[in-house]
Amino acid sequence: MxxxxxxxxxxxxxxxxxxxxxxxxxxxxxxxxxxxxxxxxxxxxxxxxxxxxxxxxxxxxxxxxxxxxxxxxxxxxRNSGFVIDLPHKFALEHPDPAHKQRLLSLNRSAISQLQGLVTKHGIDCQWSHAGKYQGAVGPRGQAHLEHFAKLMDELGEPFKWVNGEALADVIGSQHYSQAIYTPGCYLMQPAxxxxxxxxxxxxxxxxxxxxxxxxxxxxxxxxxxxxxxxxxxxxxxxxxxxxxxxxxxxxxxxxLLPVMTFASWTRPLSDAELARFGGQLDWGLTPADHAGTTVRMTQDRRLIIRNTYKHVPKYGRSTSDAMREGVRNDHRKAFLARYPQLADVPFTHTWGGVYAISRNFTNxxxxxxxxxxxxxxxxxxxxxxxxxxxxxxxxxxxxxxxxxxxxxxxxxxxxxxxxxxxxxxxxxxxxxxxxxxxxxxxx
Known part of the structure; x- marks a missing residue:
């Protein structure tokens, strides 16, 4: 041993x-x-x-x-607070429909279990059946969305296209060209x-x-x-x-491959900043292109930006303050591209979390x-x-x-x-x- x-x-x-x-x-x-x-x-x-x-x-x-x-x-x-029912992007492309239905059923059983525990024990974690947006910025993202819509049709799952002003009314940003909304995702405060x-x-x-x-x-x-x-x-x-x-x-x-993803968030927005933001509270958007940027607005008025992946063979020892500062700067660019009206709102925290992936995407x-x-x-x-x-x-x-x-x-x-x-x-x-x-x- x-x-x-x-x-x-x-x-x-x-x-x-x-x-x-x-x-x-x-x-x-x-x-x-x-x-x-x-x-x-x-x-x-x-x-x-x-x-x-x-x-x-x-x-x-x-x-x-x-x-x-x-x-x-x-x-x-340390994740972005999504509890997702749909199989992962790569699993969605599995050729066996029964395989995907098993994954969907297992994920939904987990959501039901978590919801029951949150209710039973009064866990204060911003638990919310908010659904999820998958957003596209340009033509590359739009092509990914069209492929995702095809997979949803094959799976028999409901989804809704959201375009232009209707999307901006929710997320407070004109940055995205369109999105697909799926209703089965829950949001929460993970810690x-x-x-x-x-x-x-x-x-x-x-x-x-x-x-x-x-x-x-x-x-x-x-x-x-x-x-x-x-x-x-x-x-x-x-x-x-x-x-x-x-x-x-x-x-x-x-x-197993150790990969770290990073996120930054703002302090809670003031009433005036929330008015400038112009969107709603309590939503989450993942990128149509999986290497893009995830954005969330929490129930307590914080905007979150998550992108950047690093291979971390020594886990936390593979990171440094200088690396996090570079990541924070990249997050700031993504934030300003989406919310120029909030340029004066600072990030208060930037963090990473390590997870395991496999080359054949097998659990x-x-x-x-x-x-x-x-x-x-x-x-x-x-x-x-x-x-x-x-x-x-x-x-x-x-x-x-x-x-x-x-x-x-x-x-x-x-x-x-x-x-x-x-x-x-x-x-x-x-x-x-x-x-x-x-x-x-x-x-």
Whole structure:
């Protein structure tokens, strides 16, 4: 088994979503020798859902959920706040209609699950059934929109074209030529949602934060020993909701690609600035060309710009203040192109988040080896996928069966092997630069 110490998360401290949280409970950390019936590493969407499901199915079991950071501080609290029902762009082009319908059903089950938890526990996270716009700036984006409309027709899903002034009335910008609106997406404040999910776990889940697991070891009974700096957890069954960091524990090595995306947001707009903005609150727009710019207006009046992708082989250690400053400047250009009337409104935060993609755009779900299970590689659509895959991973670990479990097994597989370094890094960086160049008119 892997005896090497793992490379731990090193996220920046400038995430706007996390900074907006209030009254966080004190962190409970791993101390001493602990035993659990199940241990779950990673308290993002997948780990939280797995721990909750285990606890609900086995109320007498002791479940320990452990994270290297605070809940909401990692990737699950750093996205742009979309919970998307539609399959990802690449999955939408899958030749098997049944494959796409399975993905759609799984995503919608996750949304229903999250909505139920938000309502039941009163989680204050700006949860909203707002739908989503997919926007085009120029001819390249319009061609992507027409292709998307064709895929929606084939899938039998509703959508609406939105043009000109009707779009500007919503988003406060004349920058876009047209958009397609799809109604199934929900919006939220991701750090608040994840934190709320962590605070509302069943009583038989013990959440340990700021407790990085540095090494895994097999015990003499075929179970696992999780080594932290100030304690250990012994468990017969281990579930990994660790996304890109799964490879740090010796699994799926050379199959996952760590990519970081970046976002910046403004302070809340004043009444006068909101009047100049001229649009509505609480909407989200993703680019028709996937390498373009995502824009959101939150319920609390903040505009968000997200673009720029970086290959980060050392995760947070691959970034720097200078890199973030360059990203912030790029975001500023995109912001001013869309909102010249708000040129005096500053950004207050710029942050990045690491996620895992695979070269064949395949998600891993299942048993990695005896008594260790993982959901890894969400390919950039983590909120819904993490929630449903974590839930079903718990079912798999306890031997349950369902149509949904068979569905997720049918649509997942093994991420393809990556070429060795330095060829991998050269190739990924070249692909990112080419995508940015081709999409420059949509940025």
């Amino acid at each position: 892997n005896n090497k110490s793992v490379n731990l998360p090193l996220d920046d401290s400038t995430c706007g979503w996390y900074s907006a949280l209030n009254d966080l409970p004190a962190a409970k950390r791993l101390q001493g020798m602990q035993r659990a019936d199940f241990a779950v590493i990673g308290a993002g969407f997948a780990g939280l859902a797995a721990a909750r499901r285990l606890a609900e199915q086995l109320p007498q079991a002791r479940i320990i959920l452990v994270d290297a950071q605070r809940v909401g501080y990692g990737a699950s609290g 608040a949602l994840v934190n709320g999910l962590g605070c509302s776990l069943p009583e038989n889940v013990e959440l340990l934060e700021e407790s990085p697991i540095q090494r895994l070891e097999r015990d003499s009974n075929g179970g696992w020993i999780l080594h932290g700096s100030k304690g250990q957890i012994t468990t017969p069954k281990l579930l990994l909701g660790t996304s890109i960091f799964t490879q740090e524990f010796g699994f799926l090595r050379n199959r 891993f779900f299942g048993e990695l080896q005896d008594n260790v299970y993982a959901s890894a590689c969400d390919n950039g659509v983590g909120a819904a996928w993490g929630t449903i895959s974590g839930t079903l991973l718990a079912d798999l670990a306890i031997g349950a069966d369902s149509n949904q479990l068979r569905d997720i097994q049918a649509v997942t597989g093994m991420p393809s092997l990556n070429p060795p370094e330095p060829f991998l890094g050269i190739g990924v960086r070249s692909r990112i630069r080419l995508a940015a160049w081709n999409s420059r008119s949509e940025l």
